[in-house]
Amino acid sequence: MDAILPVLLFVAIAAAVSVGLLVTANLIGPRRSGAVKEMPYESGMDPVHDTRRRFDVRFHLVAITFLVFDVELLFLYPWAVASRSAAGIDAAVADGLVSCRGIVYAGAMLFIALVIVGFAYDWRKGVFRWR
Amino acid sequence: MNALTPFLPTIAALVKIGLLVGGLMTAAAYLVLVERWMAAWVQDRKGPNRVGIPLTKIRLFGLGQPMADGLKIIMKEDFTPRHVDKVLYTVAPLVILAASLAIFAAIPFGSVLPPLGIPGLPDPVPFLVAPGLDVGVLWVFALSSIAVYGVLLGGWASNNKYGFLGGLRSSAQLVAYEIPLGLGLLGVVLAAGSLKLDAIMNAQAESGIWYAFAQPLGFLVFFVASFAEAARLPFDLPEAEQELVGGYHTEYSGIKLLLFLVAEFLHMVTAAFLIVIMFLGGWHLWGVTGSGQEVTWLGALVRFGVLSAKIFGVILFFMLVRWSWPRFRFDQLMNLAWKVMLPLGIANLVTVATIEEFRPQLVAALGAGPAAAIALAAPWAVFFLGWIAAGMLTPSGTDNTPIRTHTMLDAERSLRGQDLVEV
Numbered sequence: 001m002d003a004i005l006p007v008l009l010f011v012a013i014a015a016a017v018s019v020g021l022l023v024t025a026n027l028i029g030p031r032r033s034g035a036v037k038e039m040p041y042e043s044g045m046d047p048v049h050d051t052r053r054r055f056d057v058r059f060h061l062v063a064i065t066f067l068v069f070d071v072e073l074l075f076l077y078p079w080a081v082a083s084r085s086a087a088g089i090d091a092a093v094a095d096g097l098v099s100c101r102g103i104v105y106a107g108a109m110l111f112i113a114l115v116i117v118g119f120a121y122d123w124r125k126g127v128f129r130w131r
Numbered sequence: 132m133n134a135l136t137p138f139l140p141t142i143a144a145l146v147k148i149g150l151l152v153g154g155l156m157t158a159a160a161y162l163v164l165v166e167r168w169m170a171a172w173v174q175d176r177k178g179p180n181r182v183g184i185p186l187t188k189i190r191l192f193g194l195g196q197p198m199a200d201g202l203k204i205i206m207k208e209d210f211t212p213r214h215v216d217k218v219l220y221t222v223a224p225l226v227i228l229a230a231s232l233a234i235f236a237a238i239p240f241g242s243v244l245p246p247l248g249i250p251g252l253p254d255p256v257p258f259l260v261a262p263g264l265d266v267g268v269l270w271v272f273a274l275s276s277i278a279v280y281g282v283l284l285g286g287w288a289s290n291n292k293y294g295f296l297g298g299l300r301s302s303a304q305l306v307a308y309e310i311p312l313g314l315g316l317l318g319v320v321l322a323a324g325s326l327k328l329d330a331i332m333n334a335q336a337e338s339g340i341w342y343a344f345a346q347p348l349g350f351l352v353f354f355v356a357s358f359a360e361a362a363r364l365p366f367d368l369p370e371a372e373q374e375l376v377g378g379y380h381t382e383y384s385g386i387k388l389l390l391f392l393v394a395e396f397l398h399m400v401t402a403a404f405l406i407v408i409m410f411l412g413g414w415h416l417w418g419v420t421g422s423g424q425e426v427t428w429l430g431a432l433v434r435f436g437v438l439s440a441k442i443f444g445v446i447l448f449f450m451l452v453r454w455s456w457p458r459f460r461f462d463q464l465m466n467l468a469w470k471v472m473l474p475l476g477i478a479n480l481v482t483v484a485t486i487e488e489f490r491p492q493l494v495a496a497l498g499a500g501p502a503a504a505i506a507l508a509a510p511w512a513v514f515f516l517g518w519i520a521a522g523m524l525t526p527s528g529t530d531n532t533p534i535r536t537h538t539m540l541d542a543e544r545s546l547r548g549q550d551l552v553e554v
Contacts, residue, residue: 003263006144007236007270010260013148014232017156018225018390022209025386029208038213040291041381051290059303062465066306069473073313076480077269077326080317084487085324105488112481119473128469130462 061127072115079108139252147260151235159396160197166450167196173454207385215382219288224383224390227281231397234274236260237267238404239329241435242414245426255424258435259329268316268326271405272309275360278398279305285391286379297378300368300461307468308359308366314476315353318346318483319409332413336422341412345507347514348479350410352472357402359468362395364453368461403445407438411445414438471521482513 040047082088083104092098122128135142164179171178182199183191211217241258264270279302286298319342320326323334335341343350359366370378377383380391407413414420414434421430459467486506493502 002140003261003265005141006148006261007233007264009141009144010148010236011229011233013152014229015225017152017232018228021205021390022221022225022386025205025207025209028206029385031208037210040212040214040289041376042292043376051292051295055295055299059299062303062307065469066310069310070313073310073317076317077320080321080484081324081326083321083324083484088324101488105484108484109481112477116477123470128465130465 058127058130065122065127068118069115072111075111076108079104139249143252143256144260147258148236151240151260152232155232155235155397155400156393158400159393160201162396162400162446163200164193164197165447166453168193169447169450170454173451201389204389205386209385209387212382214290216288216290219284220382221387223281223285223288224387224394226284227278227394228390228397230274230277230281231394231401234271234397234401235404237264237270237328238401239332239408239413240404241438242332242420242431243424243426244431245428255426257329262329264327266326267328268320268331271328271401272313272316275398275401276305276309278360278394281391281394282379285383289379289382291382293376293381294379297370297375297381300375301362301370301379304359304362304366304368304464304468307465308356308472311352311468311472311476312356312360314473314480315349315356316409318342318349318479321480321483321487322346328408332408332415333424335412336415336420339415339417339422340507341410341415343410343412346410346479346483346510348475348510348517349483351514352476352479353410354406355467356472357406358449358452359464361398361402361449363399363449365456365459366464367453367458368464399446399449400442403442403449406445407441411441413441470524475517475521478513478517479510482510486510 040051042048082092089098089101089104093101098104168178179193179196181190182193182195183189184195211220237260239257239259243255243257246255261267282301282305283298286294286296286301289295289298319331322342322345323331325331325334331342362368362370370380375381380388383391414437415422416437420434420437426434486509490502490506493505496502497505
């Protein structure tokens with residue numbers, strides 16, 4: 001709790017500052033409205049058709065690929081931290097939880113190799129082709 | 132011991148938060164002025180130099196400009212158009228600003244103060260809001276991802292075509308460059324063996340070798356990715372003025388626009404902090420700051436000064452790049468992220484992991500000196516090899532020829548009216 005409390009305080013203060021600015025401006029600022037002012041901005045032309053239209057499927061592909069790679073990255077963080085820290089892999093080897101360092105290293109490299117295979121597949125399928 | 136003692140850590144945290152939030156908001160305002168001066172210098176004109184003390188003729192080199200701008204924008208109408216999704220439209224700027232401020236809970240802004248000897252306070256007092264948080268890098272990474280929500284919410288809620296396209300592009304860009312960013316971070320985390328940013332700085336100070344020298348490829352990847360994450364030129368496609376007006380904040384005005392702009396500047400400041408802390412040694416400078424945890428008051432001040440100077444230097448570099456480079460095209464941007472930065476990031480990670488894994492064997496076989504030399508030389512070899520490979524395997528940036536899906540034959544058919552199939 002001692003470690004988290006300053007973080008929570010910071011988040012609360014950051015939110016308060018943002019909301020405070022918004023409220024202040026709301027109290028001070030003038031209010032005028034008009035039909036033209038309410039229109040969506042389209043470079044001075046009258047707006048044509050709805051905004052909610054179909055868009056390029058490649059944005060979905062990027063989102064999905066991102067999800068896969070980002071989660072794989074997060075899986076690598078524990079290994080990266082444990083690799084050389086005092087209570088990490090060396091301690092586990094000393095306690096007999098892992099037979100030797102090499103097996104952890106080989107496992108991590110195998111994981112990265114699998115990621116690369118997936119990456120190569122995506123590339124060949126044209127997921128990253130944008131024109 | 133007195134009644135205040137149990138609350139001392141909280142009070143200390145509040146003081147630091149106050150200093151940071153005040154400092155950051157002021158810095159964001161004055162960095163706008165610095166950026167305008169920089170633009171003026173690059174374009175050989177004068178820039179803002181008139182606003183000084185009000186009601187007098189004292190100009191003060193335009194130092195009053197940020198305050199005048201801020202006051203003016205707060206006095207303006209906080210206008211919400213009728214066609215927007217009101218809740219999301221209001222929440223978007225709040226989310227993005229709050230997140231970009233709260234990142235600094237885990238970012239150190241100096242080394243440590245000398246022991247104060249106050250009971251109830253940890254000694255020495257670190258320049259860090261949450262010293263107990265041992266997932267600092269993950270906190271920074273998570274909160275910088277929240278920026279994507281702000282951008283996407285703003286773009287979607289605006290119900291405006293420019294805003295929508297800007298939001299889409301922007302989120303695709305932020306999402307694509309987060310992976311190289313994470314890979315760059317991972318190399319440093321592996322070498323330092325900690326997720327705490329102050330521990331990463333200490334590790335660099337102790338060895339005297341900044342990670343920019345030990346992992347040049349990681350530095351390059353992280354540097355480019357943080358430009359893209361901060362949406363600075365040459366990566367400012369989210370709000371490419373000539374194509375998308377204002378991008379995701381086209382429909383925003385008044386104070387909400389200010390919140391977006393401040394958040395954007397804070398992203399640049401955060402990027403500069405991270406580059407300096409993770410790769411450029413933080414507060415460490417050879418022969419000036421020392422490297423231990425015991426400092427005098429002067430030493431603490433010097434370290435704070437060194438860190439600030441480095442950060443300011445990186446920010447000036449960001450600004451200089453903005454006024455010297457043209458913008459990428461979207462397909463070039465995506466190519467760079469997926470086909471260049473991601474493989475280079477993985478190459479860096481594998482190199483660093485292998486060196487760190489076999490360092491003890493190397494030291495045992497060759498002795499400390501040659502082992503250290505190999506551990507430094509290998510990443511540089513990978514750096515140049517990767518650079519050359521990336522240059523040879525990907526099309527050059529000057530290749531602007533369009534890929535024709537519409538041939539001359541198609542054109543002739545459509546002229547004769549034979550090809551009226553709806554596309």
